[in-house]
Amino acid sequence: MDATTKSEPTHMKNRTTVERKSERELVVTRTINGPVRLVFEAWTKPELFRQWWVPKSLGMSLLSCEMDVRVGGRYRLEFAHGDSQLAFFGTYREVTPHSRLVWTNEESDEGPVTTVTFAEKGGKTLLVMHELYPSKEALDAAGTGAADAMAETFEQLDELLVTLAASSGRRET
């Protein structure tokens, strides 16, 4: 045992913030407990990227992940969500090691341009993810958009069905 293993500081969970900066922009920030070199690696190597991009709570699984991380290189992610499949793809516009990644989201005409900046401070990395949508409508649609509205509607219906099933069960007994 050497000195470096002595009481690792307890990893406090870092806060993730999301802010709508303007009609067309969303900004997500988070500090990651590690040097920028490793954080950047985790964003740019597919075998690492696929380990974290699809958290279990998303209810999706990643079928394939191809990333050609260089300016003009393309990426493609394919997901299974229930019985359906979804693909996300686009092009890397800027790749500046350990500091900046910019890519397009081309699965729809209304997809944003995503910029991620990496800044190291005291062995930790501050990530700022900025999404610029082509229009206010595109960002609105991404948020309270069609699929979402329908999903919410059906969620509400589901809830009602559960409530009704419960109360009709009670009535029968």
Add this chain to the structure above:
Amino acid sequence: MVQYAQARLDHAFAALSDATRRGVLERLGRSDASITDLAEKFHMTLTGMKKHVGVLEQAGLVTTEKIGRVRTCTLGPRRLEQETAWLERYRQLWDARFDELDKVVNELKRKEKTDGRNDKE
């Protein structure tokens, strides 16, 4: 309570059973629109569209407001709350994602440390 819920459910199902009304919801998901806009978009008479919007309104899926001579339709009775709820869901997604990223980076740190030590040995 049950009757109230039942009535709401009937309205909602009835409202969603029609392809045009589902289309209207989808359209309003992108932005607010006047009944005239909607009638044009769905190649319908004003009266026909008014009926559809009325059904959606009764089900609480759409609200309308008359400003001057134009009746504007908005998705849902609580659109603002929905937007806030969406931002929060989005935050939760990124939070979960970044928690996983933290784990991956931690693992990389650990490996580097072990590899470094092995090199020395």
